[in-house]
Amino acid sequence: MGTRNKLIYLLAALGGLLVIRNLYVILLQFPDEAAQGAIYRIMFFHVPCWFICFTAFLAAGVASILYLWKRRMVFDNVAVSAVEIGVVFTATGLVTGSIWARVIWGIWWTWDPRLTWAFITLLVYLGYLMLRRAIDDPTERAKNSAVLCIFAFVSVVITYKAIDWWRTQHPGAVLSFRTGGGNIEPAWEMMLLWNFLALGLIAAAVLLIRLNQEQVRREVDGLRRRVHEL
Amino acid sequence: MDERNFTFMFYGLAAAWAILAAYVVYLGAREGKIRRQLENLRRMLEERDKT
Amino acid sequence: MRFLRQAGTIAVKDLKAELRTKEAINASLSFALVILLLFSFAFDPTAEQTREISGGLLWLVFAFAGALILNRSFSREQANDCLDILVASPVSGAALFIGKAVANAILILAVEVVCLPVFGVFYNITWTKRPWWLLLVLVLATWGLTVIGTMFSALTVNLRLRELMLPVLVYPMMIPSLMAAMQLTTLLIAGEPVTGEDIVWLRLLIGFDIIFTALGIGLVETVLVN
């Protein structure tokens, strides 16, 4: 087993253990919130999920710019892998948010700016993944999808800023670096960060698996090309 | 109300992990597919090289 | 100066070629009219309701009909490998992009200008209460749609499934401009002034125009040279 595989298992194990510990604290030690009752606990996954999304899409954007600059396929691999993870966590974020909304707002979905933009972001990045499937030449694919990825990041920025630009139903920012502190209990904020770390470790493990795959896939592309040549 | 509230919280967490698990399963399936493609291509090239 | 001259030459060429055949503009116009007709089945239009959703309705028509024009923009270049010749000529990618975008914007604006009175007649709406503001919104939003559409048209020009891919990619990206345009248009058709909180939509519209134009100019050369 290579060091890379070991690293993947290590990251996944650490992430898993941390999640279990966090779940224990969240479910058994934290009291119900006064207004929302038990459901508020979803926040401890919902919010970190979106952090992961932003991180992943930001990473994909940076990797795309680096690809266009350096033209090294590694950056393209990072970009796809990050986008895929971002899309999975966007879906998770939307579903957890929707379940929360069912209890608190009484509806699954509302066309609120924050929600709408999150959904648009999901569509835009799904488009990115579709575009990749439609291009055969790996170099061309890397270049065109990098350009799309840079455009797509605009929608991420809008989603992020939506709660500032429009009056929305969505709860405001919670973390101190955006609010100046005092919005939630310090213990809860710490827990959000702990869960961000836990999910981040798992996401990093998945990212590494995905990178391996992308490398093998490029090998397949190369061999296919050689077979054609004969 | 409070019990229902608790059930929904459970659904929420379950859904989140279910999506993640589904993605990992999908990754595994794709891994297998890519490996098979690789093997096929390698074998094809070896056969061509022999002839 | 040289940049503008080249962009102008490309725009004039595109317009001339389009007006000779009228392929895209005819298709776009009739499609727009069909959608306008179809909307009348979707709901029972009283003047009051229609006015409330007029912005959304109109911009859906413009976005769908405009896509036909945008789709043609780069596929026209493919017929005789003309795109290769243009990219290899001393014209910069940015000039090519701006030239094409200007031509597309003019064509889409023409479709819009025809659609507006038809809309007014079909749905009993007086839409001329604030004509200059409306024109400003039309121009700004159309430019936003066109820049994105032209860029993505270039991005997908060599694709096997380009007709299928383009709408999937382009509509979500257009939403920022479309959303702002819909809000403003509804307001203007109702005859209300753009003040107070609604100014934010105008700012967004201009902001997206600038962002997407800059991204397009910056990245188009990368897209065209493979």
Next chain:
Amino acid sequence: MSAVAVRDLWKYYGDYPALREITFSAEQGTCLAVLGRNGAGKTTLLRILCGLSRAARGEIRILGRSARHPETRARVGILGHGIGIYDELSAMENLRLFARLYGLADIENSARHWLERTGLAHVRDGLVREFSRGMRQRLAVARAFLHAPEVLLLDEPFTALDDRAIAMLQDLLREALDRGATVLMSTHQLREALELATHVALISRGRLVHTGERTAEMLADPGWLYRHYGEA
């Protein structure tokens, strides 16, 4: 200084190298025929020289500048698989358009001149879509020569052309060579190419396997090169 100089050029499709360490140069006033089988990499090489494609590694100098430099592109003429003219415009409008894009000083006269040279003066205002195949090809040739290019890059120029256009193109190329232009053409039609070529380069599987002057035995027996340098 060579008119076209390429050093250690690589191009990849993903991990697969489509061109590997290509190094050659063409002096001013020479005609280099780039030969090779289909899929050997001729078109890829030509596209890179035209500035339509980026090399992964290596250096290209055309008239002393890089391939994508606007100054280079203004001095290079291109003829490819497609004719590269617009069906919706007339012959004259097509040439006028390209004259403008290439920044020529006397648009009208150069356009008219090349219509006459290619025997299309009588249909100058006819739409290209109504032209016959041969007429379209000749207009494409006029388009390529319009701005008196110092370097001509031709990708399989003879494949799409009929007999009359081939003869015309050969005459024009000879004339261009006489005035000191450099010609690079990729082709697998050996006979037409070798008549004009002063030098040949043979590409096989992305590698340059032979470069040198065109010798008399090549002209006498076009298959000679492949037998000596190409694999079976």
